[in-house]
Amino acid sequence: MMGEAREHGLGAGFAVPMVTLEGDLATMSFAGEQVDLPPAARGLISLVGIFAMGRAFQLQDRRKAEHQTLTARELDCLRWCAEGKTDWEISVILGISESTVRSHINATRIKLNSGNKTHMVAEALRAGLIR
Amino acid sequence: MIKIIPGYAVHRYPAIFDAVHSLRHKVFVEEMGWTDLASDDERERDQFDDEHAVHHIAMRDGVVLGYQRTLPTSRPHLLTDVLHYLCDGDSPRGTQHWEVSRYCVTPASREGRRAVGSVGSELIAGVVEWAIDNDVSSLVYEFEATWLLRAVQLQFFVRPLGLLHKIGTQQIIAAELQITPHTLPAIRAFRGCHAPVIEEAEPLRRAS
Numbered sequence: 001m002m003g004e005a006r007e008h009g010l011g012a013g014f015a016v017p018m019v020t021l022e023g024d025l026a027t028m029s030f031a032g033e034q035v036d037l038p039p040a041a042r043g044l045i046s047l048v049g050i051f052a053m054g055r056a057f058q059l060q061d062r063r064k065a066e067h068q069t070l071t072a073r074e075l076d077c078l079r080w081c082a083e084g085k086t087d088w089e090i091s092v093i094l095g096i097s098e099s100t101v102r103s104h105i106n107a108t109r110i111k112l113n114s115g116n117k118t119h120m121v122a123e124a125l126r127a128g129l130i131r
Numbered sequence: 132m133i134k135i136i137p138g139y140a141v142h143r144y145p146a147i148f149d150a151v152h153s154l155r156h157k158v159f160v161e162e163m164g165w166t167d168l169a170s171d172d173e174r175e176r177d178q179f180d181d182e183h184a185v186h187h188i189a190m191r192d193g194v195v196l197g198y199q200r201t202l203p204t205s206r207p208h209l210l211t212d213v214l215h216y217l218c219d220g221d222s223p224r225g226t227q228h229w230e231v232s233r234y235c236v237t238p239a240s241r242e243g244r245r246a247v248g249s250v251g252s253e254l255i256a257g258v259v260e261w262a263i264d265n266d267v268s269s270l271v272y273e274f275e276a277t278w279l280l281r282a283v284q285l286q287f288f289v290r291p292l293g294l295l296h297k298i299g300t301q302q303i304i305a306a307e308l309q310i311t312p313h314t315l316p317a318i319r320a321f322r323g324c325h326a327p328v329i330e331e332a333e334p335l336r337r338a339s
Contacts, residue, residue: 019277021284021321023246043294046276047304054283 009033014042016049020057028053063127070108070129077104082121082130132330133189133257138182140333150195151188152176158235164299179208179232185335187257189236189250197250199234199258204271208232210292210305214273217305219293223271228307230271231258247281249322255285256318256328262310265335269309276302286317 005013013031020026028049037045070078073094080090087105091098105117112127114120124130134147141148152174160169168175179202189197202208204224209232210217211224234254242248247255262270271292272278282289287308295302319325 018280019245021247021281023243047291050279054280057284
């Protein structure tokens with residue numbers, strides 16, 4: 001990996017190690033052709049790394065919070081969609097009409113900002129709503 | 132549950148405060164090696180444990196498991212009198228800003244080496260509940276750099292007051308943590324527990 005980075009002009013770098021609230025390890029790296037960091041700048045770069053990571057977590061949480069507005073039924077339909085079931089099959093599984101299934105999926109698709117069913121399932125996976 | 136005891140009422144809780152000062156000695160002197168705080172009776176006390184301090188004590192079944200202290204920034208406090216070099220400009224002062232110090236949890240109550248456990252997060256929920264009840268808008272901390280990310284994750288608006296300084300083996304930074312409308316919900320969501328944690332709070336000032 002380091003060799004590949006060098007080919008792209010990244011000869012040296014500075015990593016900021018972090019521990020998250022949940023106790024996970026995280027790191028943010030700064031890289032360039034060469035690194036000239038006086039001690040005071042190291043502290044500053046560490047702060048930049050920490051705040052950038054914090055902001056990234058906040059944005060991720062916000063996205064999750066938006067998705068959490070899915071209703072239980074919408075989640076059911078989404079999960080069955082991800083299993084490859086058709087609208088009709090889902091309607092039989094859940095004991096509701098096919099048009100109700102379609103409207104749940106449509107609502108979910110809009111909430112997940114996606115253009116079609118495949119995109120919706122992909123967004124749901126990315127957001128961790130389904131595995 | 133968190134018990135809030137202002138400095139003027141400390142004498143009414145001798146057993147609790149014996150446990151508090153013993154925990155502080157254990158954590159700050161014996162564990163973290165702040166030897167200038169060492170005391171022969173193995174109870175750590177400092178010049179700020181006066182009637183203006185407010186003590187926050189995490190208890191389970193009558194046993195002290197965690198502690199933190201808030202000091203009014205309108206009076207001398209750690210950042211003005213002891214750790215002033217951590218602050219590059221003016222530090223926030225006034226009744227709306229309180230300094231939090233001596234945050235600690237008994238070793239047995241720590242869950243894992245790195246994560247913030249339930250007693251630790253209860254103390255954070257407690258100080259924010261207490262702040263909201265007392266019109267305190269921001270908390271001043273001198274803490275390990277690790278806490279910056281945690282504070283941002285808990286939806287505090289974090290303002291560093293200076294750069295990182297090495298104290299002992301730790302990188303310490305002074306920061307002002309402003310409480311936002313999202314802070315308490317974020318702490319409660321992290322804890323998975325939405326009930327208030329303050330069980331008993333004596334008023335900040337003695338009734339006259």
